[in-house]
Amino acid sequence: MSAVVRSLNIVHLYPELLNLYGDGGNIITLTKRLEWRGLGACVAEVAISDTPTFADADIVFIGGGSDREQAIVCEHLLERRAELSSFVEDGGVLLAVCGGYQLLGHSYAMGDDVLEGLGLVDMETRRGAPRLIGNVAVESPVSPQPVVGYENHGGRTTLGEGVEPLGRVVFGHGNDGESGKEGCLYRNVLGTYVHGPLLPKNPGVADWLLSRALDRRCGDGSLDPLDDAVELAANKVMVDRLLSGEEKE
Template sequence: MTDVPILGEPPESALPAEPGHEGKGEIHVVHLYPREMSIYGDLGNTRCLAARIRRHGYTPVVHQHHPGQPFPEQAHLVVGGGGQDSGQVRVEADLEVIADRLRDLVAADVPMLMICGMYQLFGNAFITVEGKRLPGLGILDVTTQGNEKRMIGPVVLQTEFGDVVGYENHSGSTTLGAGQAPFGTVRSGLGNNGEDGTEGARLRHVVGSYLHGPILPANPRLADALIGWAAEVATGRPFEAGTLDDAIADEARNRQVRRLVS
């Protein structure tokens, strides 16, 4: 377990809080398997969260959880990213060890953001092209079938957090269970499977999605929803948001929406 810095960089907790808004409390962020499952820029989600937590006036404490290590004692927000099939194989045994802890955190409404490979591992199973069934955690009621063809390209979603943009790059085709809510509906792109118009999955405060980018810097409303839920878990009080200038992120997102959605 490693508190900031991440991968040898300066600690995000060194970023200044908004003047007059320091000391609202610590928010502990746990990044699952940053070496094995963070190959498409998804580490940027953790950096974005740490920076925005600080700017909202809270103190971010970022932990890295690696296979074989004890899970952090405090966890108010959990994130995971995408990885190659070999990376998923390397973390499966450890996921089985920490599965009950993760399920308890979900039941306690701890927010989680699971992208691509970790989204699949949070589901019921991943079925390889050869037909081998690899069990998942079963937190999200989704099942993924491996395919020869990849789904690649920019995406625009309609979600409860407004338009969400990102970039998908996955060969797995994911199907939602009968009662499983999606993260969003596809306005442009392929989403879970290219057929039913859904993307990702949502349960309580858990969000699973295929969107890289990384997703959070381009979608501040989603980032702040996760931070708000985490702040309530961490402090037992309502989230006290600071005033952040998201004009550049909003313009970048709106341009992608205009480019892809007629």
């Protein structure tokens, strides 16, 4: 790995509003996995009273929140849409979970109310019933192990032509409870309904994000291996439990 880059800049958007089911643990995972490799992380927490900038960002994280909190956040982010879109199109790494994921698309229809989205990814979300709740497991190209976690959302997300899902649902509901798709992958954007938080349970996903951020920053996305025995054992326990039929959807 290049010795030039010793730290990545991580922008954590609105943690006071978007932090359901321990989503802040995703930031801890990213910073620790850099630290364990002798790399640093500069984390900028952006409050709703702040004006975010993405000029020097390597990774941007948007967590989950209620419909009300999503509307507040989206109003603020729409003012920075052009800069955030430029970051995405330039290969910037963006992780968005649940409510944050829904904001990536063109719109989120909540009955008669339609929340304008950021339009970063060709997708649409509408609110449906019942809520899709429970544990989830997803086979994904970004992780050697199934991605596991927890979902709780009323949104049904439909991906546009050419937008890849994060993966295929092997347990749980995913984007809409019907298509078998979960999340989205667009350039270096990863959107998902998986809480829990996502990254501590799925080190492969964390390293996918870090590798792409390092490649964009210094042209070398290689990562030294870590001892993930504990994390992988926990992942396996959950996957085995879900796929054995012990737990019902």
